């Protein structure tokens with residue numbers, strides 16, 4: 222095991238290499254640029270290829286091409302680039318191409334504020350492309366070390382499910398320096414819970430079976446298997462077809478291969494003080510969860526019966542954690558309220574759901590504790606500049 | 613030259629997709645046949661080529677026709693996919709892309725230019741039906757000026773990539789393409805020879821091949837779906853390079869041949885990576 226004081230970007234690079242990634246294409250964008258730079262330095266040392274693309278659309282399409290040729294591939298961006306991934310993301314979902322996408326969130330919409338953390342892409346990671354008829358997988362680490370772990374995990378899931386997997390971080394996690402341990406061999410990787418999956422090659426002829434099965438090797442071109450992949454609705458062999466019945470089978474696969482194998486990733490969460498039926502469950506992910514965890518511990522010291530639920534596996538949304546009929550508070554880095562809507566959907570009827578937003582800046586611990594108190598006392602939450610707690 | 617469709621189709625094409633669903637009288641099949649004939653004359657076999665296609669008439673009608681491995685990109689992106697794939701494929705595998713003019717010269721032009729810039733080994737056949745015909749017939753970036761289309765009812769009056777002395781091949785030459793040519797669908801054996809040279813270039817080759825679309829372009833511009841009219845019109849407006857007349861839209865032949873004059877993208881990248889891996893420097 223090697224230890225470093227390094228950034229999340231460094232950790233992601235090392236995680237990708239451990240997972241077998243040997244191709245990265247990207248386009249410079251704050252705050253994901255340092256990851257591209259780290260890849261450009263590290264990949265050639267491992268015999269891997271770093272390419273700079275003419276734009277984000279090309280970057281992810283180049284990753285698709287490399288993955289279609291048998292490489293494990295990755296790209297990284299921030300919100301304004303992630304929106305340009307919509308096009309290749311849909312292609313990769315439809316053709317079931319494994320690859321990993323990192324999105325380091327900043328403040329939006331559009332270019333917004335480049336050097337501050339934001340969580341405006343919660344739903345965008347669920348619907349990274351148009352058209353619907355698919356499930357998406359998204360993992361949200363909250364530290365540099367976890368960035369490494371979730372990058373390795375994202376490669377693992379992308380191979381088994383044959384699909385792109387998003388790692389959603391934010392500017393504070395990817396740019397911040399932290400203590401990082403990098404495993405040096407497979408045994409150490411196993412000890413750290415890192416799972417890997419090697420690339421296999423589909424031999425055909427039914428490249429797109431109408432089942433919810435996982436562990437089907439993806440399409441790899443150049444092995445003369447007669448593999449076909451396209452942007453159109455495929456037959457099981459990959460021919461383009463304009464038929465509702467074929468589309469139904471295709472959509473079934475894209476949705477249920479994920480929904481029916483939730484057991485593979487629903488252990489990715491973090492709970493604090495959740496065993497005594499707390500009166501308030503504080504839900505968060507990514508950087509804000511670190512402040513939330515501290516605030517919840519302090520609130521407990523002060524006698525408030527609060528618990529913290531941190532989500533790592535964001536999509537598919539882990540509804541199973543929201544079975545308690547109690548009060549909920551979603552803390553997130555946006556002002557419009559995104560996570561909170563999903564919490565509202567998942568909780569039992571008549572549960573109370575509240576929202577605490579901020580953006581570009583983390584909520585403070587006193588702010589959080591004050592909010593917990595107000596929610597517990599049924600007092601209205603008036604937030605900076607807003608009269609009502611509206612979301 | 614004698615084209616025996618049955619022989620080349622059974623050797624190289626999938627019976628499920630040939631004949632294609634293109635409109636009857638469409639000239640796309642002539643272009644397609646020229647390319648397959650070139651493949652045959654080079655002695656290439658199905659495993660030697662991975663075939664990519666684009667969106668639109670040219671892309672959709674040629675997708676999955678190749679007996680071997682095939683892929684299709686969304687609007688304009690196939691050149692970026694092909695570049696990533698080029699890195700992963702062994703150098704002896706050829707990539708051929710059959711695409712349309714809207715895809716290559718409109719939405720995909722940036723990716724096309726960067727493929728030329730990097731000299732990635734691929735042969736791009738731009739099947740030009742003079743606009744967006746699969747969407748019903750709107751003008752594109754090579755539509756001759758004055759042409760009536762559904763989106764230029766008064767005649768196409770925008771400056772485009774083939775108007776007023778402009779030529780899209782000049783842009784690609786400037787970007788670093790190592791083989792560029794133009795033929796119309798009626799050029800037959802002559803076009804086959806050119807496509808062969810394009811495939812033999814280990815680098816970025818592009819052959820621009822206008823072809824007749826009787827259904828949309830022909831019916832709107834010439835007022836008739838009669839395929840003979842549009843075939844004649846295209847033939848009459850083309851002439852071999854150096855023999856252009858006043859009304860020539862398409863000067864045909866090899867436009868720029870710098871085959872194998874500079875390192876190919878993927879080979880160069882892999883060699884450089886290997887050097888860095890061994891020595892830590894380039």
Ligand code: SF4
Nearest residue numbers: 634635638669745825
């Ligand atoms: S619309 Fe024109 S180009 Fe398209 S298939 Fe029909 S004839 Fe060919």
